[in-house]
Amino acid sequence: MEMLWFWLVSVMVAIYAVMDGFDFGAGILHHFVARDDSERRQVLGAIGPWWDGNEVWLLAGGGSLFLAFPKVLAAGFSGYYLAMFMVVWTLILRGISIEFRSHVEDRMWRVFWDFVFSFASVLLPILLGAALGNVVRGVPLDETGYFNIPLFTHFGTHNPVGILDWYTVLMGVFVLVTVTNHGALFLAWKTEGAVHERSHRIALPLSVLTAALGGVATLATAKVNPAIFAHLPEAPLAWVGSLIFLLGLAAVFWGQLRGRHLLAFIGSGAFILGLLAATAACVFPVMLGSSLDPAWSLTAYNASVSEHGLATGLKWWFLGFPIAIAYFVFLFRLHRGKVKPAPDGQGY
Amino acid sequence: MSDPIFWHRLQFGFTAAYHYLFPQLTMGLALFIVLLKVLARRTHDDKYQDAARFWIRIFGINFAVGVVTGIPMEFQFGTNWAQFSTRAGGVIGQTLGMEGMFAFFLESSFLGLLIWGEEKFGRKIHDLAAWALFVGSWLSGYFIIATNAFMQHPTGYEVAADGSLQIANFLGFLLNPWALVEYMHNMIAAVVTASFVVTAVGAYYTLRNAHAEQAKIFLRTGVIVGLVASMLVAFPTGDRQGKMVAEHQPASLAAMEGRWNSGSWAEMNIIGQPDVARRRLDNPIRIPGVLSFIAYGSFDSNVKGLSEIPSDQWPPNIELLYYSFHIMVGLGTIFIAIMGLAVLLLWRGLLPHARWMLWVLMLAFPFPYIATTAGWMTAELGRQPWLLYGLMRTRDGASHLVHSGETVFTSLGFAGIFVVLGFLFLYLIMREIAHGPIPHNRPAAS
Numbered sequence: 001m002e003m004l005w006f007w008l009v010s011v012m013v014a015i016y017a018v019m020d021g022f023d024f025g026a027g028i029l030h031h032f033v034a035r036d037d038s039e040r041r042q043v044l045g046a047i048g049p050w051w052d053g054n055e056v057w058l059l060a061g062g063g064s065l066f067l068a069f070p071k072v073l074a075a076g077f078s079g080y081y082l083a084m085f086m087v088v089w090t091l092i093l094r095g096i097s098i099e100f101r102s103h104v105e106d107r108m109w110r111v112f113w114d115f116v117f118s119f120a121s122v123l124l125p126i127l128l129g130a131a132l133g134n135v136v137r138g139v140p141l142d143e144t145g146y147f148n149i150p151l152f153t154h155f156g157t158h159n160p161v162g163i164l165d166w167y168t169v170l171m172g173v174f175v176l177v178t179v180t181n182h183g184a185l186f187l188a189w190k191t192e193g194a195v196h197e198r199s200h201r202i203a204l205p206l207s208v209l210t211a212a213l214g215g216v217a218t219l220a221t222a223k224v225n226p227a228i229f230a231h232l233p234e235a236p237l238a239w240v241g242s243l244i245f246l247l248g249l250a251a252v253f254w255g256q257l258r259g260r261h262l263l264a265f266i267g268s269g270a271f272i273l274g275l276l277a278a279t280a281a282c283v284f285p286v287m288l289g290s291s292l293d294p295a296w297s298l299t300a301y302n303a304s305v306s307e308h309g310l311a312t313g314l315k316w317w318f319l320g321f322p323i324a325i326a327y328f329v330f331l332f333r334l335h336r337g338k339v340k341p342a343p344d345g346q347g348y
Numbered sequence: 349m350s351d352p353i354f355w356h357r358l359q360f361g362f363t364a365a366y367h368y369l370f371p372q373l374t375m376g377l378a379l380f381i382v383l384l385k386v387l388a389r390r391t392h393d394d395k396y397q398d399a400a401r402f403w404i405r406i407f408g409i410n411f412a413v414g415v416v417t418g419i420p421m422e423f424q425f426g427t428n429w430a431q432f433s434t435r436a437g438g439v440i441g442q443t444l445g446m447e448g449m450f451a452f453f454l455e456s457s458f459l460g461l462l463i464w465g466e467e468k469f470g471r472k473i474h475d476l477a478a479w480a481l482f483v484g485s486w487l488s489g490y491f492i493i494a495t496n497a498f499m500q501h502p503t504g505y506e507v508a509a510d511g512s513l514q515i516a517n518f519l520g521f522l523l524n525p526w527a528l529v530e531y532m533h534n535m536i537a538a539v540v541t542a543s544f545v546v547t548a549v550g551a552y553y554t555l556r557n558a559h560a561e562q563a564k565i566f567l568r569t570g571v572i573v574g575l576v577a578s579m580l581v582a583f584p585t586g587d588r589q590g591k592m593v594a595e596h597q598p599a600s601l602a603a604m605e606g607r608w609n610s611g612s613w614a615e616m617n618i619i620g621q622p623d624v625a626r627r628r629l630d631n632p633i634r635i636p637g638v639l640s641f642i643a644y645g646s647f648d649s650n651v652k653g654l655s656e657i658p659s660d661q662w663p664p665n666i667e668l669l670y671y672s673f674h675i676m677v678g679l680g681t682i683f684i685a686i687m688g689l690a691v692l693l694l695w696r697g698l699l700p701h702a703r704w705m706l707w708v709l710m711l712a713f714p715f716p717y718i719a720t721t722a723g724w725m726t727a728e729l730g731r732q733p734w735l736l737y738g739l740m741r742t743r744d745g746a747s748h749l750v751h752s753g754e755t756v757f758t759s760l761g762f763a764g765i766f767v768v769l770g771f772l773f774l775y776l777i778m779r780e781i782a783h784g785p786i787p788h789n790r791p792a793a794s
Contacts, residue, residue: 048464049460052415052456052460053453055456056448056452056453056456059422059448060445060449060453062422062423063422063444063449064448066433066437066440066445067441067442067444067445070433070434070436070437070441071434071437073426073437074425074426074429074431074434075430075434076426077425077426077427077430078427078428078430078750079749081747082754082757082758084426085423085427087423088420088423089761089765091416092416092420092765095416095419096412096416099412100412100772103776104776104779146747146748148749305437305438305512305514306515308514309438309439309441309442309514312442312515312518316442316450317445320446320449320453323450323454324449327458328457330457331457334461334473
């Protein structure tokens with residue numbers, strides 16, 4: 001049961017990364033691929049129906065983590081205290097930039113919110129990537145199951161560690177590049193006209209960079225936390241995950257070379273999904289590793305709620321999850337087709 | 349300054365109170381929008397559609413601020429209240445998880461359709477989106493209230509070997525009797541807020557001789573819904589809530605009423621100042637027996653005073669609790685009077701010409717916000733010193749490794765962001781009100 005919930009939470013986090021990833025990417029590329037107001041509204045129109053729902057995967061994933069492994073949520077959130085608030089404030093800025101921009105037809109108003117939107121879209125993947133790096137590297141959890149670390153120390157991965165070190169920053173950059181590529185492929189698929197052209201052109205170099213950084217990040221992970229790869233032989237799901245992300249990567253390149261942007265976008269999603277699945281399979285059952293003593297790590301087994309609580313949550317989770325998916329399918333069908341440069345007064 | 353608990357409490361209280369300024373209008377307006385949509389469908393009259401469209405634009409701005417100010421609330425369970433989350437997560441994780449799954453996905457999926465989708469997808473989808481937002485926002489309210497109700501009056505749980513709380517009876521937790529009463533009281537209060545806002549805009553347009561047709565709709569629906577809701581907030585929901593407090597939180601009730609000594613024929617204090625050091629109420633105006641009647645249904649029943657309760661179980665801030673409660677009740681009473689008078693004038697056909705009354709209605713809209721804030725302060729201050737009533741004290745629930753300096757820093761950060769958000773919100777709302785209830789692709793009329 002603990003294992004099942006470990007995977008349910010992982011699945012929600014992975015869906016979050018794939019879904020919010022593309023609207024982060026669109027935000028990062030906003031200034032490069034969209035030059036005038038109608039093109040910028042085109043970009044916002046492409047992600048407009050999704051971004052809020054995409055972000056709910058983060059909240060729902062957090063809710064599932066709270067439900068099943070409250071100790072992990074409590075230790076992680078309080079331990080990364082200041083970094084968490086940076087994430088919160090950036091989420092606030094990003095949310096209002098998308099929603100407020102369209103309400104006033106004024107050049108300076110829109111230039112301002114475009115900047116806020118892009119700034120927040122760049123910062124968030126770096127922060128979330130660094131958070132992922134922290135989970136892989138481990139944090140100084142003590143025997144009570146809590147920790148508190150500074151934003152940075154000496155930028156090395158040995159104790160005393162900070163939230164930012166060379167490894168977590170590398171992960172932040174890797175995630176930034178990955179979602180930028182993901183966003184470029186989304187826009188190349190979903191838009192037409194100049195935005196499509198520019199997204200298409202920028203996507204291939206980004207894909208190459210993503211693959212290269214993926215290799216570097218894997219080698220760095222092997223150096224920082226060698227124990228992770230020791231699990232590989234007995235973790236079949238890690239092999240499945242690896243296969244998915246390799247196939248995804250192949251689809252990213254093949255799709256772009258053949259001009260099949262939907263395939264490339266789905267491939268990019270599979271790449272992110274597979275990478276996270278493989279990582280989760282390798283670290284299982286550890287959810288938050290202790291850099292002081294592995295015995296103090298929080299795992300799916302020592303941080304979970306009672307069996308009855310997990311079983312209760314499972315009932316409504318399996319009711320709610322298909323409903324959530326159904327909303328997204330409904331929306332995708334409703335918004336099928338390409339997004340055009342928007343005439344004024346309609347939509348985002 | 350150096351007590352971290354103070355800052356954790358201040359931060360949570362401040363961000364929660366600020367956040368709740370927005371969802372209360374969201375939830376109340378969602379009902380109005382559905383109502384206007386139904387009227388449009390019934391009458392085939394486009395003026396209701398225009399009215400709905402106007403409030404949907406207000407709703408959209410309000411909703412966006414509600415979402416972004418709500419995100420910190422979710423995070424603070426982990427960041428600021430780690431020990432509470434560890435202890436109670438086995439129970440309250442259920443409702444907080446359900447809120448994401450059943451309410452947030454519903455709301456976020458249909459919000460875009462409601463705000464941008466009318467022209468593109470037609471009226472049917474648009475009406476569906478209005479219903480979805482109504483159901484979603486009211487569901488969301490329930491999951492939060494159920495979580496709060498567990499803190500006020502824990503039910504359906506068991507204590508595990510390590511001291512953590514775990515689900516024992518899921519329905520017992522989800523359908524906590526406290527949650528049902530609190531939910532009704534709270535949601536109807538949200539409708540009061542929305543009805544005062546709708547009425548205020550109607551009064552403003554009437555006073556300005558603008559948008560006459562729409563102003564009439566806003567005034568009529570606003571005051572009628574407003575009167576019904578104002579009465580329901582007091583009775584039966586507020587009354588039931590009071591009886592709940594009397595039964596399960598006697599210390600809270602005594603502090604709310606500034607009552608020191610036990611006894612029958614307990615007085616209701618209309619006015620008075622609690623003097624905690626001397627254990628008495630200064631300068632009171634009181635009606636004997638009313639508190640006994642409200643709490644237990646008979647005038648001569650005994651109502652406990654604080655003196656009978658160990659002082660380590662008293663709410664630590666009796667003065668603030670007392671005033672919050674009295675402000676809530678006082679304003680609630682005034683709301684019934686205002687809306688009652690407005691409905692009377694409406695019925696006699698005098699309301700559009702009674703300029704003094706229109707001024708009152710226009711300027712009254714902030715007061716429901718004050719009343720709901722005071723109501724929440726009553727509930728949460730009354731719960732103290734408990735974080736989980738009878739089970740865990742507030743001071744044991746915070747993140748013990750987070751330094752107070754960090755909490756001061758983030759509190760100031762929130763203060764700054766929220767001030768900016770507030771100005772932006774008011775600017776956008778005032779623009780919409782100035783533009784008026786006419787479609788944006790038609791030029792603005794005078």
